[in-house]
Amino acid sequence: MNRKLMFVTAISLIGFSAIFYLLNKGKSNHSSHYPMAIGDKKDKNARLTWELMRLQDPATGKIPRGIRAKELKFAKELPKANDETSRFANWTAMGPYNIGGRTRAMAIDVTDENVLLAGGISGGLWRTADGGQSWSKVTSPDHHQSITTIAQDTRQGKENVWYYGTGEGFGASASGGGAYYLGDGLFKSIDGGTTWNPISVTSFNSPQSFNSNWEIVWRVATDPSTDTADVVYAATYGAVYRSFDSGDTWNLIKGGAAYFTDVAVTSSGVTYATMSSDGSQRGIWRLPGYLDWADITPDSFPTTYDRIVIGIAPSNENITYFLAHTPGGGKMTEVFFDGTEWNSLWKYEYVSGDGTGSGGIWTDLSANIPENGNVFDNFNAQGSYNLVVKVKPDDPNTVFIGGTNLYRSTDGFATSGNTTQIAGYSPGSTLPFFSSYPNQHPDHHWVAFMPSNPNVLISSNDGGVWKTTDCAASNVVWESLNNGYYTSQAYTVGIDHGTPGSREIVAGFQDYGTWWTNSWDPQKAWTFPQNGDGSHLAIVDGSGTYYFSRQRGKVIKMTLDANGEAADYRRIDPITGDTAGGTYLFINPFILDPNDNNIMYLAEGNRLWRNDDLNNIALTNEWDSISQGWFRFADSLPVQSMNITTLAASTAPAYRLYFGTDNRRVYRVDNANTGSPTFTDITGLWSSAYVNCVAIDPRDADKVLVVFSNYNIYSLFYSEDGGSNWIKVAGNLEQVPGGSGNGPSCRWAEIIPLDDGGTVYLLGTSTGLYATDSMIADSTVWVQQAANEIGTVVVDMIDTRGSDGFTAVGTHGNGIFTSYISHFWDITGNDELKMMNDELRIYPNPASNWANIEFELTAEGDVSIEIFDATGRKAMNDLRHKMGEGRQVIPINTQNLANGIYYCTLSANHSSITKKLLVSH
Template sequence: MKNSTITPLFILSSMLLIIIIGLTVPNEKFRHSDPEESGPTFTKERHRYFWERYQDPATGLIPANARSRELEFVKNRWLKNYKSNNALLLSNDTWSRRGPFEVGGRTRGLDIDVRNENIIIAGGVSGGMWKSIDNGLTWDRTSLPHQLQSVTCLVQDKRPGKEDNWYYGTGEYWGNSAGIFGDGVYKSTNNGDSWEVLPSTSTSRVHSWDQPFDFCWNIVTNPAAPDSIDEVVVATASMGVLRSFDGGTTWNNVLGSNARALFSDVAVTSEGVYYATLSSDGAVNTKGIFRSEDGVRWTNITPPNFPLNFRRIVIGIAPSDESQVYFLGETPGYGKLTFNSRGDSLWHSLWKYDFQGSSGSVVLGEWEDRSLNLPKPEPTRGQMNSQQGYNLVIKVKPDNPDVLFIGAVAMYRSDSGFKGTDWAWIGGTCPDESCDYFFRYTNHHADVHEIVFSNSNPDILYTGSDGGVHKTLDNMSENVEWISLNNGYFTTQFYTVAIDHGEKLSREIIGGLQDNGTLLSRNTDMVNNEWSNPLRADGFYCKIPDGAPYYYASQNGTWQPKIKIYRIVHDENGNNVTSTRIDPIGGEDFIWNTPFILDPNDNNIMYLAGGKMLWRNNDLSGIPFENNTVDSISINWDSLSHTRIDYINTAPLGERITAVSVSKNPANIVYYGTSRGKLYKLLNANEGNPEPINVTGSNFPIGNISSIAFDPDNADNVVISFSNYNILSIFMTADGGQNWTSISGNLEENRNGTGAGPGVNWVNILKVNGVDVYFAGTTAGLFTTAFLNGDATAWQMEGPDVIGNMVVHMIDARQQDGYVAIGTHGTGVFEGFYKNLPGKPLPVKLSEPLDETMHVKSNVELSWQPISETGFYELEIAKDPNFIDVVYSVSGIADTKHNWINVEQGRIDYYWRVRNSGPGGLSDFSEVWKFTSALKPPKILFPNAGTDQVMTGFTFEWENVEYADQYRIQVAQGFGIMNPFIDTVVSHPYLEVDNFERNKRYVWRLASIEDDNQGEFGDEYHFITRHPASVNDFDITGGINISIEPNPVTDFAYINLTIETTVTGKLMIYDINGRILEIFAEQSFMPGNMSIPIDASKLNSGLYNIVFITNKQKIYKKIQVIK
C-alpha cells in the first residue's frame, strides 16, 4: 500500500537542554530492568537469571554503574602500580589464551577505515574493542585490560583530516548476556589503537540508572560539519538523542529528554540531515520518527497511519539517493505476522520515506508501507524475527537505493526495497533442507546486528553478529558466500567450562556459550586449533566424565522444555556419533542456566538443580546410547522431594536452586544453595530421599548463591560465593556448615560488602603442594589466595595482562596436576598449570611517628610504607618492647595508616609494629619503634568544678606536673572555651586574677608544657563568682583583712588578721611551686585582731604565698624572704 503524506512542520523547541549528569537529573527518568518485563521467552528468562544474580538485595535493582565502578575499583586496588608487583607480573606467565581461535562472539560495533580498507575496527558487547590491519586475517585487542569491555555501536569521523577520530558507545540494553552495563562513550584519536572514556559521559554513582550514556543504541558523526566543529550524536535508552559539537566534551539533549523511550536510533546523511526514532513506550508527544536539518530542531514526520505500538525502529538511508529512507521496526499487532520456532507471534513493519522538500512551515514527504512483503518462508528459522529488537539492522546498498539488506535472526536482501516479494535469504540461518546440525548459513551466523559496505566496492559487505565478523565478496550473488574473519578475534562469551578430571595433563576443554552452543577442544597446546560443536543454541552446563569418550552438555533451545541435557559421543573429526537426551521427565522450573554436577567418586551419579528441588540419577550408564533422542527420560532418575524449597512471599519471583556441589572426601555429601541465600546439606545423598539440613549462616546476606566448592581432602571445609552486588561475596566453614566466616576481604570496597566490589560468580579450591589455593571468578577478573584470614583475607588478581578484568563465569581445576580452565564472557577460555604459590609478603617499613618521637597526644596517626602485594595490615601497640603488655591490636587495615585515639597521656612509652597479611600468608613484623606520650594536664586545685561564690579576685591553683616547665591556662565566660579572655603561659602552678564580674559563670582549663611542647588540655571546669549582697557590697575579702610585718623579711615576721565575723579557716604558707610548707592555724576564728609569728630563718630567699582559706574564699598575700 502506498500513502502520500504532507507532514506539517512540528518544530520541537530549539532551546537546548543541557544534560546535567548528577543529582539534578531525577532518577525516575531512567528506567531499570524489571524481571517481569515483557520480552521474548529467551530474553525474559535470561533477564530474570541475571537479575537474580546481580541485583542489589537492598534495592531489587542491578546497580546501573556497577560495571564502571568495579573496573575503577579493580584498577585502583590491583592495577594502579602492578608493574612493581612481582606476584601479579608472574601470574601473567601462568595463564594463556586457549581460544576458540576461529569463533567470534556478539559484535555490535563494526566499521571500515575510510582511508584503508584493510583496517577493520570491531567491538564485542563484552569482549572489548579489536583492530585488524589485514582485512580480518588477524586481530589485536585495543581495549586495555582495565577498561570497560562493552561495545554497542561504533563510528569513524570520515571527514578529511579527522579520520583518526573514532567513537564507540557502551551498554547493551536489550538481551545482554554478560550481566554488565555500559558507562559512557569512548574516543580514539589514533585510528583505533587506543581508547579513553569521555569524562562527560561517565559517572561513578551506583544504585541508579542515573545518566543517559549507560545504554547507547547508536552513534554517528556529522560528515558535513565544518572542521571547527566535531559533531557527535548518540541515540540512548530512556534519554533520547544527545548531541556534542566539541567531540564529546559537552552534550546537549536535542530530542526526547523526557520521552523515556527505551529504544531509539539515529542516522545522518552526507549533507548533515538527521533522522531519529523513539519507541512508543515514551511520552505521547515525543515518540515516532523525526527529521532534523541541523541536529537541533526536529520535525515529527511519523505517518498518520503508523502503528500505535512500536518498539525498536532502525533506519536505513540510501547513500545514492538520500531522499529515500527506510524504517524497519518491531510493531506488536501490526505489519507482517511471522512465527519463531516456539510458535510465538512476531510482528514487524517496513516503511519507506521519500523526502520531497519543504515549503515554509511544512515538510513534504511520501510514505509507503511495505510491511507485508517482509520475509515469511515456510521454515520458521527463516521468518522475520528480530527477537523484539535484539537483532535488527537495515542498510541500503551504496550504489542502488532499491537494494535493501535486513539483518535479524536470518539475513535478507531485496532488489526492490521489499516493494515486492523478490527477497533472498542470504545469511544467518540456512535457507534449505541441507542444513547442518546447527541450522546455520554456511560460514555465517544467526542474530545479525550490523551491516557495513566496502568503501570502494558496494558488492563487498561485512556483518557483525552473535558469531563475530563475516564478509562476502558478492552480496548480489544468487547464493551469497561468506568468509569468516574471526581467526584470532577472541570475543566469545562462555557461561560454563569443564575439563577432564581423570586424565593427568589432559588439555581437553568443553564449554557452553552464548548463542554458539557447546564448544569442545581436544588435547592440544595450539591456540589456533579448531573447536568442534557438539551442541547448538545457547550452551550451558557441561561435564567431561573422567577419561570417558563422551560428554554431558545442556542447552537452552527454542522448544519446550527449553533446558535439555544430552550425553554426546563425539568423534575425532568433530561429528556427533550419538546424542542422547538424559534430563528427567517431570523436570520443571529449571533456571535459565541450570546447574548439574557429577559425583567425583562415581561419575555415573548426577545431581541436577531442578528449579525448586534436586534430582538425582544414580546410574547414568543405564541410559542407552541412542542417537538423536528428543524426549526426556525417566531411567534411574529420582526427584528428591524433601529438597523442595517453598516459595517465599517476599521474593518477587520465588526462590530457586542456583548452585549444587558434591564432596570428594568423605563422599556423598551434597550442598545446594538458592537465589535467596539459603544453603542446605544432604548426608548420604546417594541413597533414598535424604532430609536436608539447613546450614544457612546467620551472617549470610539474602542473595544469590552462585557456587559451592568443597575442600577435596576434607568435606568439612566448604567455600560458597554470592554473585549479587553490594553484599559480602565469599564465605567459608571449617566445621561442616555450623559456623560461617566471611573471607571476602579486599574483594569488597567496604567491610560490609557495599560499594564497588565485583560480584563473585564462581569459587574453586585447588591443592598446590599441599596448600589450599582458593580461586574466585568475578565480574571483573580472576583472583586467588592461599591464606584465609576472615574479612582480612587478601586476594590477588591473576593474569592482569592476559585475563584482565573480564567477566569470569566459571573455573574448573584438576587436583592431580594443577590444570585450571577459565571461562570468560567476552574473550573466550584461558588455561594454565597453577604451580606457584603466592609468596610470603615482604616486611613493612614504618613511616610516622618516627622512632623515639616524644610528646605524642591522645590521637596519633600511625603510618607505614605500602608494599607491592595488595593485602591488609595488622598493627600492635604495647607498653614494653617485647609486646608482653599489648594495649592495642587491630587487623584488617586496608590503608597504610591508622588512627589510635586512646594514647594515655603522661610521658608513657609505647612500642608499635606492623605486619602485612597477603595472599601468601603473614609477613614478619616490622621493626619496633617507640613513641612517648605528651605530659598529662595538671590536676585542678581551685576553683574546682561547680564551685560557687568565688570571690572576684582570687588565685587559680593546680598541682605541679613532673617534667612540666610551663603551663597554659585558658579562661572564658559562659559554657565553653571558644573565645577565652585569658590565654596565657605561666611557669608556676597558679595565676592571680582580680576584677572578675560578680554572679557570672566562668570556665577554665589547663595544659602542661615541656620544652615548648604543649600537651593536651584537660577537662573544662566551671565556677560561679560571688552574688552581690547589696548594691554597696564590694568587699572582696568578705570581712577579713591580712597584713604582714615586716615584708620583706630576713628572720621573723608577723601575720596580722582582722576578722569581722566568726569564720572557720586555715592559714598556710606555700612556696612558688605551690607546695604547702607549713600550716600555721586550722581553727574557728573569732571576731577581732590577732598576730601569728613566722620563722623565716628556715626559708630560702624568694617569694612565698600566705594563704587564708575558708569554705567560701581564698585570700593571698605575698611575702618576700631576703637573706
C-alpha cells in the same frame, strides 16, 4: 512494550556510569546442528529472570544504579599480582579462536579496508589490520567494555578520529542478568582506533545535567559535509545530541524521553532521527541543516512503535528506508514460542521544501516483510533486539533488512517475490532439528559495505563478524572473520579431571552452544558438538564420554569423534522431572560424583535427583528424556518456590554433597550416593541471597567455601567443620564490612591444593579473577590475577585439576583462559618465603602465654606478624623485624589473648602465609 527502568539510589559517590535495566522482553535463544528447544514457552524471558535472581540487591529486588562503573572503580584500588616478577602463572587466551560473541557495532576504515573495528557487548572493542585474519583488543581493562556503536570521521585529513558508544539498552547479560549492561557514554580515538579515551562530559560523573541519558548510546554518527566544524551526533536513551567540537561539548537537539532513538547523516549534512512512541517528541524527523527539525512521520504510520532504524541510500540520498518494531501494526509474523510479532518497513523519498506533506513521498512496504510460513524463516526483530536496514551503495533498490535472519531485496521490497534470505537460520529449518545458514549466525545488528567494492559486505551479529565477497549472488557465501576475536560469553567451563596433562576443555556459551578443544594451540579452531545456550557440563574421567546440557535442564550424554564432532548421543534428563514446566533454572546445575562418574546429581527446583546408572545408558540418538537410573530424593526444600542453584560433591571423604539455594540456605547430604538420605541445613547467619557456588577442599570435605552472587550482600563464607561454624572471608572485596557498597558480584570459587601442601583459593567475580592463599576471616586479602589478560571481564566459572594444577577460567565476554597453578608463587609471584607446612610452624599450639613462629627465609627482608581473632578483628599489633636469610624463630606473647581460635599471618618480602593458632590458658 513495557520498559520498566529498575534502579535504586546510588549508594556512594564512586562511579562513572553503567546502570542496569530490567525489561520485560528479551532475546530468543538459538543454535545449530543438533536437536534442541529454543527456550521455554512458559517463560520467554527465562534467561533474564535467572540472571536477575543472581544479581539483584535482595533488599530491593533491583540492580544497584551505576554498579558496573562503581565496581570497576573499586576494583582499580584492589591489590594486583606483582607484574615485575616472572614467577606468576602464565595465562593464555584459549578462545574459542574461531567464534565471536554478540557484536552490535562494526565499521570499516575508509583509508584502509583491511582495518576493521568491532565491539562485543561485554568483551570490549577490537581492531584488525589484516581484514579479520587476526584481532587485537584496544579497550583498556578499566574502560567500559559494552560497545554498541562505532563511527569514523570520514572527512579527508580527519580519518584518524573515531568514536564509540557504550551501553546496551536491550539484551545484555554480562553484568546483570535481566538487567542491562549499560554504559559510560562515548569514547574517542585520534590515532585510527588504536588507543581510546572517554569523552568526559558524557560519563556518569559529568557535571552536565543530562548524563543519565548517556548510559545507553544507540548510535553515534559524524557529519561529513562541513570542514568548518567537527560535527558529531549521538542518539542516546531519551535524546539526540549534537557536538560542533568533536565531542568536547554537546547540545540537546531532540528530547522527549523516548526509550529508543536513532540518527543518520547524509553526505550533504541532512540528518534523520527517530524517536519511539513513548516519548513526547515521537516519530521520524528530518533536519536539513542545523536549525529546525521537520516531523515527516507518515500519517498512516502505526500509532505504537518502539525502535526505528534508518537506512539512507548512498547512491540517491533522497531515498531513505525506515524499519520499525511496531506492536499491533504493520506486518504480523509468527515467531518463536508460538508467538507473533509486528514490524513495519517504509520508504521515504525527499522531493522539496522541508520534506513534509507533498515535499516527501512515503511508501508503506510492510506487507512485503518476509513471511514464509516457517518461524525460522519469518522476519523476527525479537522485540527490537536485532534490527538493521541498509542500502547497497550502488543501487537504491537493493535493500538489506536484518532481524534474526538477514534478507536482501532487489526491488526495494516493493514486492515479496524478489527477496532472498542470505544469513541467519538455515532456510526451511524446523523444531526440534534446525541449523544456521552455512558459516553464519542469527541475530543481526549491523552491515557495512567495502568502500571500494559494494558487493563486499561485512555483517555483525550474535556470532561475531562475517564477510561475503558477493552480497548480490543468488547463493551468498560467507567467510568467518572471527579469528581471535575473543568476545564469546561463557556460562560454564569443564576439563578432564582424570587425565594429568590433558588439554581437553569444554565450555558452554550464551546463544552459542557447547564447544570443545583438546589442543595446546590457542589458535586452533574449536568444534561445536552441541547447540542451544551452553549450560552445565562434564567430562567423564579419561573416558571420551561427555555430559552436556542446555537451557532449562536438558541433559545429553554424548561421545565425540577424533575431531571433536558429535558422534552419538542420548538425552538423559529424567522423564518425570520438570513436569509442571519451568522448575528447572535457565542454566540448571548438575554434577558428576568425583569418586564415581557413574553417578550424577541433578537439581530440579526444590528437589534433588540422582542417577547411578550412567554407564549403561545406551546412545540411541534419541531426543526424549528417560527414566533409566533416576531416583528423586524423598527430602526437599521447605518452601516449594525455593530452587537448588548449585551442587558440589566431595572427594575425601567420598559421597558428601553440598548444595546451595536462591534463598540463602546451604545443605549437606552425607552418603548421597545411596538410598535417600535427608538434607541437613547448615545455613549460617547470613542474608537471604543467591548461592551461586559451593567449593569443597578436595583433601578435606569439612572445608567449604560458599559464594553469594548478589550485590549489596556479604559474598563469601568459609567453614572448616562441615558447616557447623562459618566465618566471613570476603575481606577486601567488600567496600563496607556488612557487604553493601561497590564490591564486585562474586560468581565462582575453587580450592586448589598445592604441591607444597599449601592452598590457593581462586575466585571469579564481575571484575575479574582473584586469589588468596590464606583465609583470615574478614581480613582475608584477595589479589587480582591476570590483570592484563583477563582484566575486569566477568568470570562466571572456574575448573581445576588437582593432579597438575591445570586451571580453566570461563569469562562472559572474552572466552576461555587457562593456566597452571601448583605453587603459591603462581598467585603471589615470588618465593622468598617458603610456605611448606614442615617449614612454617607455630608451637606450642594450643598456646597459653607464649608461642613460637618458626619459618625460613631465602633472602634477607622485612618480616611482620599480625594476629586476628575469628571475626577478622586484629587482636595484636604488628610486630616487625628485619631478618636475614635462613631459619628464624619469633616468640609472641599470647597471655593477653582470650581463649579461642586466632589466625597468625606472617608476611615477608611481599608474600604471606596464615596459620591457625589456638589459645588456651
